[in-house]
Amino acid sequence: MPEPTFEPRTTAAASNTTPHTHAHTAVPTIVVVGHGMVGQRFLEALAERGLTPAAGAARVVVLCEEPRPAYDRVRLTSYFAGRSPEDLSLVEPEFMARHGIELYVGDPATAVDRAGRTVTARSGAVFPYDTLVLATGSYPFVPPVPGKDARGCFVYRTIEDLLAIEEYAKGAATGAVVGGGLLGLEAAGALKGLGLATHVVEFAPRLMPVQVDEGGGAALLRTVQDMGLSVHTGVGTQEVTAGEDGAVTGMSLSDGSSLAVDLVVFSAGVRPRDQLARECGLAVGERGGIVVDEECRTSDPAVFAIGECALTADGRVYGLVAPGYDMARTAAEVIAGGRSAFTGADLSTKLKLLGVDVASFGDAHGAAEGSLDVVYSDARAGVYKKLVMGPDGTLLGGVLVGDADQYGTLRPLTGTVLPVAPEQLVLPAGSGGGPVPLGPGALPDEAVICSCHNVTKGAICEHTTLPEVKKCTKAGTGCGSCLKVIGQLMPPPEDAGLCGCFPYSRSELYEIVRTLEVTSFAELLDSHGREEARGGDGCEVCKPTVGSVIASLAPTVGASGYVLDGEQAALQDTNDHFLANLQRNGSYSIVPRIPGGEITPEKLIVIGEVARDFGLYTKITGGQRIDLFGARVDQLPLIWTRLVDAGFESGHAYGKSLRTVKSCVGQTWCRYGVQDSVKMAIDLELRYRGLRSPHKLKSAVSGCARECAEARGKDFGIIATAQGWNLYVGGNGGATPRHADLLAQDLSDAELVRLIDRFLMFYIRTADRLERTSAWLERIDGGLDHVRDVVVHDSLGLCEELERLMADHVAGYRDEWAETINDPDRLRRFVTFVNAPDAPDPSVRFIPERDQIKPDLELLAGPVLAVRTLEGTAS
Numbered sequence: 001m002p003e004p005t006f007e008p009r010t011t012a013a014a015s016n017t018t019p020h021t022h023a024h025t026a027v028p029t030i031v032v033v034g035h036g037m038v039g040q041r042f043l044e045a046l047a048e049r050g051l052t053p054a055a056g057a058a059r060v061v062v063l064c065e066e067p068r069p070a071y072d073r074v075r076l077t078s079y080f081a082g083r084s085p086e087d088l089s090l091v092e093p094e095f096m097a098r099h100g101i102e103l104y105v106g107d108p109a110t111a112v113d114r115a116g117r118t119v120t121a122r123s124g125a126v127f128p129y130d131t132l133v134l135a136t137g138s139y140p141f142v143p144p145v146p147g148k149d150a151r152g153c154f155v156y157r158t159i160e161d162l163l164a165i166e167e168y169a170k171g172a173a174t175g176a177v178v179g180g181g182l183l184g185l186e187a188a189g190a191l192k193g194l195g196l197a198t199h200v201v202e203f204a205p206r207l208m209p210v211q212v213d214e215g216g217g218a219a220l221l222r223t224v225q226d227m228g229l230s231v232h233t234g235v236g237t238q239e240v241t242a243g244e245d246g247a248v249t250g251m252s253l254s255d256g257s258s259l260a261v262d263l264v265v266f267s268a269g270v271r272p273r274d275q276l277a278r279e280c281g282l283a284v285g286e287r288g289g290i291v292v293d294e295e296c297r298t299s300d301p302a303v304f305a306i307g308e309c310a311l312t313a314d315g316r317v318y319g320l321v322a323p324g325y326d327m328a329r330t331a332a333e334v335i336a337g338g339r340s341a342f343t344g345a346d347l348s349t350k351l352k353l354l355g356v357d358v359a360s361f362g363d364a365h366g367a368a369e370g371s372l373d374v375v376y377s378d379a380r381a382g383v384y385k386k387l388v389m390g391p392d393g394t395l396l397g398g399v400l401v402g403d404a405d406q407y408g409t410l411r412p413l414t415g416t417v418l419p420v421a422p423e424q425l426v427l428p429a430g431s432g433g434g435p436v437p438l439g440p441g442a443l444p445d446e447a448v449i450c451s452c453h454n455v456t457k458g459a460i461c462e463h464t465t466l467p468e469v470k471k472c473t474k475a476g477t478g479c480g481s482c483l484k485v486i487g488q489l490m491p492p493p494e495d496a497g498l499c500g501c502f503p504y505s506r507s508e509l510y511e512i513v514r515t516l517e518v519t520s521f522a523e524l525l526d527s528h529g530r531e532e533a534r535g536g537d538g539c540e541v542c543k544p545t546v547g548s549v550i551a552s553l554a555p556t557v558g559a560s561g562y563v564l565d566g567e568q569a570a571l572q573d574t575n576d577h578f579l580a581n582l583q584r585n586g587s588y589s590i591v592p593r594i595p596g597g598e599i600t601p602e603k604l605i606v607i608g609e610v611a612r613d614f615g616l617y618t619k620i621t622g623g624q625r626i627d628l629f630g631a632r633v634d635q636l637p638l639i640w641t642r643l644v645d646a647g648f649e650s651g652h653a654y655g656k657s658l659r660t661v662k663s664c665v666g667q668t669w670c671r672y673g674v675q676d677s678v679k680m681a682i683d684l685e686l687r688y689r690g691l692r693s694p695h696k697l698k699s700a701v702s703g704c705a706r707e708c709a710e711a712r713g714k715d716f717g718i719i720a721t722a723q724g725w726n727l728y729v730g731g732n733g734g735a736t737p738r739h740a741d742l743l744a745q746d747l748s749d750a751e752l753v754r755l756i757d758r759f760l761m762f763y764i765r766t767a768d769r770l771e772r773t774s775a776w777l778e779r780i781d782g783g784l785d786h787v788r789d790v791v792v793h794d795s796l797g798l799c800e801e802l803e804r805l806m807a808d809h810v811a812g813y814r815d816e817w818a819e820t821i822n823d824p825d826r827l828r829r830f831v832t833f834v835n836a837p838d839a840p841d842p843s844v845r846f847i848p849e850r851d852q853i854k855p856d857l858e859l860l861a862g863p864v865l866a867v868r869t870l871e872g873t874a875s
Helices: 037-048 076-081 095-099 159-169 182-193 214-226 275-279 321-335 407-413 466-473 483-489 506-516 521-528 542-557 601-614 633-645 677-688 749-766 773-779 783-791 799-812 816-821 857-861
Strands: 029-033 059-064 102-105 109-113 118-121 126-128 131-134 138-140 153-155 174-178 197-202 230-233 237-242 248-253 263-266 270-272 303-305 349-353 356-362 372-378 383-389 395-401 448-450 588-590 617-620 626-631 658-663 697-702 716-721 724-729 741-747 846-849 852-855
Touching (some): 037 095, 037 321, 109 275, 153 159, 214 395, 356 407, 407 448, 407 483, 677 749, 716 749, 724 749, 741 783, 749 799
Parallel strands (some): 029 059
Antiparallel strands (some): 118 126, 349 356, 724 741
């Protein structure tokens, strides 16, 4: 018999224990079958009402089928972006222990005896109940096609499913997803992220047929195809074919075509998991789902059903988390002796699929009699907006694809007459008629902002910070689509200054330095710092920030362009202090610039000789460069001299500046290439090298739409077209990947360079400290549309100045490595010990590994010390 866990992340049920019947207790026993998102929300609702063992009001038992407690299934795909299963957990540490709840993981219910009021678990344990709550969720529907059970076929529902897909994909090249709905497109994005060529097969005539209409589906289709996914709509899967070893080899489709694939993911919808209810005689719907009334009671008054397993009083089975949360609250309130009813739910949804914003709300398909559509569509930009209006001007619903910024405001206004003409809410900036900003201030206090937890604007406005809102109301902790609106409802901070030394933001300090031609940190602090900070040394926030601002404006304001000159040296971050990247054992790595990834055999040989002669570890980077690890401080100038003499220069891998411009081989070699991507990448990298910015900058140029250089994952990415170049901005990889947005299309070489000049200088001018272009683009008022207005249409009249600032940078560029090795005074800083300049650092040592070196970590850890007990004996 498994013991209950009060620390759910570490305890699992044993399946081979002796069956045991739990005795009735003096207080009522509530047994919850299922511990998904809705099951956990039900437990929280019980705790909020004091109906827990810790409060002495009830015994609460939870039977969980999966090997881990409840986790965020809405963000399941973020596992592939680096989030661990623990990161996805919805259970606060010590929640179960604090409330005395018994959680049995890996031990699902297998039978319900309604007459005896007991539940039997897979382990054989028998739990008596006074109230039973079924939160069994749903199961993935797999079409009954031949070959569906072949090796290499998966569903996309649990963390275990993702782990299995990830492992199998290591030996696969091409995958297919059956189903083009919400989860299907997420699965397709996951396969693409795993490096597989990916197909999406959708039986309906468009993607996401439930959420978006034909126009929205068309916009989504174009954008998805531009990302390199192959989409097949209006066809079904006839058969999954397998080889002699039983592994997937292909798919046959209903139009007679076939696909050669190695892996298949079924994501063709879900079905209510009602088997347990059927077997114990509870009423179920004709097409599935446990029948419940408005109180979420089943045909047995002692049994409740909530979430995706329930067929609710309005005749629907809801597959979204928000209605499930509403049911959880309703059931908890009724069990606690209160009154509550679930009569239906809002099916509005907003999410980002493959980097594309998609939202629908209200009567999205215009089913109401007499409804009228107000539509804006831009096929080139992949934007589609539709508002469904009633004859009296009432907003009934809408569909937003590609630009869903106004979802958070429009959804709460559904059912009301809009305060402005609807066309002004869908037209783009610069069109003459819109858009009119309609912020959260236009919403009434009773407007529901967080539909997941049914939290109104009024309830949110009672708090002053986002963490406070989340803790007290749970708003923003569900799907997350309301977070932007909540942020806009929060009062601005009283002090928006950069730090305790300056009352100004980074962008304001940039303008001060540029306008007044300030050339030193001390001058700026004494003239524009806070009174109490003037005459001081600054802090670790403002020093590198101001140092970066002065460096980026150096040619324009007349400051030294060398970041280690005079006062500038004291402002730099750790890596900039020695123009190299500090590693964990105190050694440094060196990355010479290899523009566009193109290098001659002679230069390759030089890098090899330098690495050999100095005993450096060599590694090819993801940015098409070669990294040399293991150099001591005193060796840096010697290595740079060898590299500079061979024609190399600093790759600025250590600075908040341009890192690389990757490229594919383009039309010169590739049969698919339509432009010379290598030449363009080299030109751009040499133009923007050394450009100091709020954060690092990465770029790439792809020679065709196959996107081999991964340009849409960069701060600015370029993809060749038959007519020229498409420019994408605001992308990044890392822990929070974001696809770049299309800024302009079919540009000539000169037009492309001019727009990048403007974009980069506008970003450097207005971004916050350590803010990537992706975060900046999402934060800045007006987002991409505003940036496009400024840098493409010159709406602020800044473009001439932005171009001049970039021209100053290009003209003033000097290689920092060459500047250092040619100046004896500058060379003096590159020593380990000032009082013993010729002595190497004795702590920098290495041990051999795979014919190279690695840091001696045992040396870094230091000696192992004996631990003694109080009696003085070694333990």
